[in-house]
Amino acid sequence: MKKIPVTVLTGFLGSGKTTLLNRILTEQHGKRIAVIENEFGEIGIDQALVINADEEVFEMNNGCICCTVRGDLIRILGSLMKRRDKFDHVLVETTGMADPGPVAQTFFVDDDMRDLFTLDGIVTLVDAKHVRLHIEDSSECREQIAFADVLVLNKSDLVSPADLDALERRVRSMNAMARVLRATDADVPISSVLDVGGFDLDRAVATKPTFLAPEYPFEWAGTFDLHEGVYDVVLREGPDPSMDVVVMDLEAGERAHDKAVAERALRAWAHEAASLRAGGELSLRAAPSTLVLYGMGAKHFRLRVPKAGRIGLYTQHLPSEFGLKLLCGEIEVAAVASKEFAAGHSHDEEVSSVGIHLERAVDGDRLNEWLSKLLREKGTDIFRMKGILDIQGSDKRFVFQGVHMLFDGREDRLWGTERRASDLVFIGRNLDREELTRGFERCLA
Secondary structure (H helix, E strand, C coil), X not given: CCCEEEEEEEEXXXXXXXXXXXXXXXXXXXXXXXXXXXXXXXXXXXXXXXXXXXXXXXXXXXXXXXXXXXXXXXXXXXXXXXXXXXXXXXXXXXXXXXXCHHHHHHHHHCHHHHXXXXXXXXXXXXXXXXXXXXXXXXXXXXXXXXXXXXXXXXXXXXCCHHHHHHHHHHXXXXXXCCEEEECCCCCCCHHHCCCCCCCCHHHXXXXXXXXXXXXXXXXXXXXXXXXXXXXXXXXXXXXXXXXXXXXXXXXXXXXXXXXXXHHHHHHHHXXXXXXXXXXXXXXXXXXXXXXXXXXXXXXXXXXXXXXXXXXXXXXXXXXXXXXXXXXXXXXXXXXXXXXXXXXXXXXXXXXXXXXXXXXXXXXXXXXXXXHHHHHHHHHHHEEEEEEEECECCCCEEEEEEEECCEEEEEEXXXXXCCCCCEEEEEEEECCCHHHHHHHHHCCEC
């Protein structure tokens, strides 16, 4: 069976990925394309911004801004293969804060994915106007450039020719092998970003020597020998408001961190996660549970072990970050073996997402006045804004997007039978959730 080509579309927040994606989906190129989106944010609206999306858009929404996506991607690609006759190309649009390495790695280190798909190329969009604000202090921005097979210097009309020449020299110094294109509104020939001829694995390994080393969606694996009974898994609040865990039966003599067992855990991780609040019960179902940790204080979860034996516990983050303990009554149970895996990310506690959902229409004038003032005062810290708004007096959705101090909006399609609401997402540094929410609420009609 012929392998299906995959294009990874990446680029920092606001660089124009969705604009290029819409161009690819609407131009006449004869391809049937399945789209996978990996959003960062509490409110997933990117799918709603993709025109003619219908059923070909699949959304990966990771609660953590920077966690690896390999498990999610394997799950969705596996689902896609059940509809193999519906498409002949896959396009993966990553979140603007993502290192593209783990996505690309999926097609080389996972045997099933390697047999079914071929990575055709990584296309990175670069915001010519704002990239200088991120290229020095963002490793993700630099890795997006370094891994690219095609670099699109977008928004080239917003900078001088001399600045654009300087930017091209800079990105070529970081990645001399990539093809560099200049664009306004991502207006590049589709043939230049699809069927580019294959991802350059040699360059990827040279850029990141550990590229082909297994990378897992968990940072820690612990092996426990347990008696029959009910145990207490205790976590306090940590750097994320939730943590995914997998609990899995092991055979005698197996250790959770053994490579073959870890790969089995990865397969378990690719299943849909079940949300679990404090007091809920973990199961040995070989699928992830998302432990909800909002609020102060320790959160307790039950683990029922039906018979004595060995289990593997896999955690999305290090247990030490959340003070995780496994208790039998009042006695803490120690792991007989454990391993910390190289983190697929590091947390930037200053960068976060704030999503606001209002069920009422907003006043367009008040909204414009608030956003203008907000961006004048906070624009350098707001990387990205996007939203779909219900504007009083209009029967059409208002699609809003912004990058730093630049923003614009336009009327979209009719609301029709769709439930009207106003959703707004901010991604940036040192965001004040309460202040942003109050400001948006003051715009209500």
